[in-house]
Amino acid sequence: MMRSKVLSLVPRATGVCRHMSTATKLTTVAVDDKTGIATLTMNRPPVNGLNLDLLRDLNQSIGEVEGNKSRGLILTSSNPTIFSAGLDILEMYKPDKDRIREFWTALQDVWLALYGSSVPTAAAINGHSPAGGCLLATSCEYRVMLPKFTIGLNETKLGIVAPKWFMSSFLSVLPRREAERALNQGRMFTTEEALSIGLIDEVAISKEQALDKCAQFIGTFAKVNPLARSLTKQQLRAVELQQLENERAQDLERFLFFVNQPSVQKGLGIYLESLKKKAKN
């Protein structure tokens, strides 16, 4: 039987702000004693919306995995139908001016940590994975997805624009022509379509099988020198990582300018309403 030790269960202070959804951690890290592989699970009901708290927890958990000598990292969700609904739109709609800065900075941190992780990474995509969810999945090196879900960068459909580094992750997985068309269309792919285009690597029939397949992928590096592997990965990803490092401040200002446009606020409000109406029906 697999013996896992669950890390990262340090309680957090309870907040009063609407965004502080829980007093406990929104991610857990379980390391398999036998394989040395860490499974990082997102657990922010109802849809793993990436708010400031979840982003901070993700960043901390990725840091722990980097620090605890794990052989690899598998990212997944505790929700049986949603990997992540992407950025929590409530963070961007009528935003608090200080919090929105922290929010975007935390998102940048998560991308830099995950895309630039020194350990092999895989995503067990056990549910829908739009926008920011797709960003997390495509920041990993390997993707296994369950049937009958959707994945993609749908930003243009919401009247917003995915930043360059969202596109970098997407382009590291898809051929440029396919990526360009999908980004412009804001296209969401079914599991089957995602497999055929190469956006995911394998389909699994259950979460357990997806985790196994991710572990098998990470196992393929068992006989590769870890330092040589991680330096190779980092060199291959250095241009995109360095670009965001160099442009972090401008990227933040661009986001703040865009998010505060009245037309963008109006669009986000309408989209939120449509999500709520859909949830009621």
Ligand SMILES: CCCCCCC/C=C/C(=O)SCCNC(=O)CCNC(=O)[C@H](O)C(C)(C)COP(=O)(O)OP(=O)(O)OC[C@H]1O[C@@H](n2cnc3c(N)ncnc32)[C@H](O)[C@@H]1OP(=O)(O)O
């Ligand atoms: C403005 C500048 C922008 C710069 C660029 C930023 C780049 C943006 C990246 C993003 O990630 S934007 C977010 C994009 N995400 C989506 O479009 C997903 C929207 N959600 C869905 O499609 C569905 O909810 C789902 C994920 C497929 C799940 O469907 P399901 O039927 O299971 O649940 P729902 O009933 O739809 O939702 C339950 C509950 O959750 C709320 N919700 C869903 N997604 C979000 C979200 N992204 N942010 C905030 N809230 C979300 C939904 O309204 C329901 O709420 P309640 O009605 O229960 O209160």
